[in-house]
Amino acid sequence: MTVSRRALLFSAAPALALANSAKVFRYAEVEAKIAKKDFRGITKDDLPTPCLTVERALFEKNLKAMSDYCKSTGINLRAHCKIHKSTDVTRKQIALGSLGVCCATIAEAELMVNAGFKNVLHTCQPAGKNKVWRAAVLAQREPTTMFVADDPITVDLLDQAAEALKIKMTVLPDIYAGLTRHGHAPGDPGLKLAQKIDSSKNLKLGGIMGYSGGASHTKGWEARREKSTKDVVPMVETAKLLKKSGLNVPIITGGSTGTYNIDKALGLTELQAGSYIFMDTAYMNIGSREGTERYSDFDVSMNVLTTVISANHTGQVTIDAGNKALLRPTDRVKNRPEVIVENQGAEYGILKWNDGNGFKLGEKVELITTNLDMTTNCYDRYYVCEGQNVVDVWPIMGRAGALQR
Numbered sequence: 001m002t003v004s005r006r007a008l009l010f011s012a013a014p015a016l017a018l019a020n021s022a023k024v025f026r027y028a029e030v031e032a033k034i035a036k037k038d039f040r041g042i043t044k045d046d047l048p049t050p051c052l053t054v055e056r057a058l059f060e061k062n063l064k065a066m067s068d069y070c071k072s073t074g075i076n077l078r079a080h081c082k083i084h085k086s087t088d089v090t091r092k093q094i095a096l097g098s099l100g101v102c103c104a105t106i107a108e109a110e111l112m113v114n115a116g117f118k119n120v121l122h123t124c125q126p127a128g129k130n131k132v133w134r135a136a137v138l139a140q141r142e143p144t145t146m147f148v149a150d151d152p153i154t155v156d157l158l159d160q161a162a163e164a165l166k167i168k169m170t171v172l173p174d175i176y177a178g179l180t181r182h183g184h185a186p187g188d189p190g191l192k193l194a195q196k197i198d199s200s201k202n203l204k205l206g207g208i209m210g211y212s213g214g215a216s217h218t219k220g221w222e223a224r225r226e227k228s229t230k231d232v233v234p235m236v237e238t239a240k241l242l243k244k245s246g247l248n249v250p251i252i253t254g255g256s257t258g259t260y261n262i263d264k265a266l267g268l269t270e271l272q273a274g275s276y277i278f279m280d281t282a283y284m285n286i287g288s289r290e291g292t293e294r295y296s297d298f299d300v301s302m303n304v305l306t307t308v309i310s311a312n313h314t315g316q317v318t319i320d321a322g323n324k325a326l327l328r329p330t331d332r333v334k335n336r337p338e339v340i341v342e343n344q345g346a347e348y349g350i351l352k353w354n355d356g357n358g359f360k361l362g363e364k365v366e367l368i369t370t371n372l373d374m375t376t377n378c379y380d381r382y383y384v385c386e387g388q389n390v391v392d393v394w395p396i397m398g399r400a401g402a403l404q405r
């Protein structure tokens with residue numbers, strides 16, 4: 001079959017017209033602008049997906065809500081950075097009253113000290129040669145850095161390292177508060193551990209810690225209060241024993257986003273809350289003090305931005321976030337609670353719906369992640385947005401390889 005030149009031109013016309021009228025988009029130019037901190041004109045549509053977006057207004061609202069609560073009730077906050085791994089976020093938390101920053105790993109503590117932060121509390125005891133010595137060297141560089149110990153062996157090792165460096169290290173006994181992953185027994189054994197720290201030549205007792213991870217996600221505020229009471233009170237009673245025996249206990253620390261409005265009454269002097277800044281689906285339905293099923297104290301301010309990359313089947317589309325992006329069936333689609341999320345391999349996820357509108361090829365879809373710590377650890381930056389517009393970019397640091405060990 002011969003096709004006339006005119007017919008060929010006619011059939012190609014719409015595509016040619018689109019190509020001729022489209023404004024050329026070069027992603028490299030977006031990156032160049034970001035490097036210069038010039039975010040003008042950059043929108044969510046320009047971003048490489050999957051990526052993390054933070055809605056600035058909601059993030060700031062969360063920061064302020066926690067800060068206001070702490071100021072009005074008289075409990076301190078030393079916010080946990082394991083959630084965000086961002087010095088930009090830590091800076092904003094400190095500007096609103098956070099006493100310093102809590103870190104889960106020695107690498108996070110080094111990151112925060114390197115960025116110039118003081119009053120860092122490493123909430124997991126350093127164990128083994130590498131971590132013990134890095135802790136001591138960090139304390140030498142920044143003497144306000146604090147460490148915890150749940151074992152007399154750790155106390156001895158820290159004391160020896162401090163002796164060799166001719167420094168004094170601040171150490172808190174980490175007391176069991178319901179999580180078997182860590183914590184020394186409360187009561188007399190806890191007192192003995194604190195006395196050992198206090199009497200160690202090169203250590204200073206910094207207070208006491210007890211983290212109840214089990215309470216943080218207990219559903220229903222009353223049930224959560226009961227669980228936190230059961231877990232935390234033995235640690236607080238241990239703090240009283242310490243004081244009675246003449247020890248100085250400047251800090252009683254623990255708590256979380258889920259128990260922030262419970263633990264002051266139990267006797268904590270400061271909170272280690274972290275997730276409140278962004279929120280995830282694990283926290284969304286733990287229930288509020290007011291009795292609502294949804295935990296509305298803080299808003300979801302961070303999302304995984306994805307793109308629909310295939311739409312060939314009824315009632316489902318494929319998105320570009322899969323196992324590598326830690327997609328989980330418990331993730332949710334922002335503003336579309338009825339949509340089901342499924343994994344479909346390393347780079348693919350599936351969104352399914354029964355009725356209502358679907359999603360179009362190329363459309364951006366924002367997910368609410370199940371677990372913040374794990375998700376943020378997969379990405380290198382937060383794109384801070386006001387609606388569709390990108391207004392800032394904050395690096396996520398210390399996430400991979402040697403940097404996070």
Ligand SMILES: Cc1ncc(COP(=O)(O)O)c(C=O)c1O
Binds near residue numbers: 080123
């Ligand atoms: C020791 C410790 N403190 C505080 C937190 C912060 O808890 P959340 O993010 O639930 O506020 C965590 C989180 O896992 C933690 O491990």
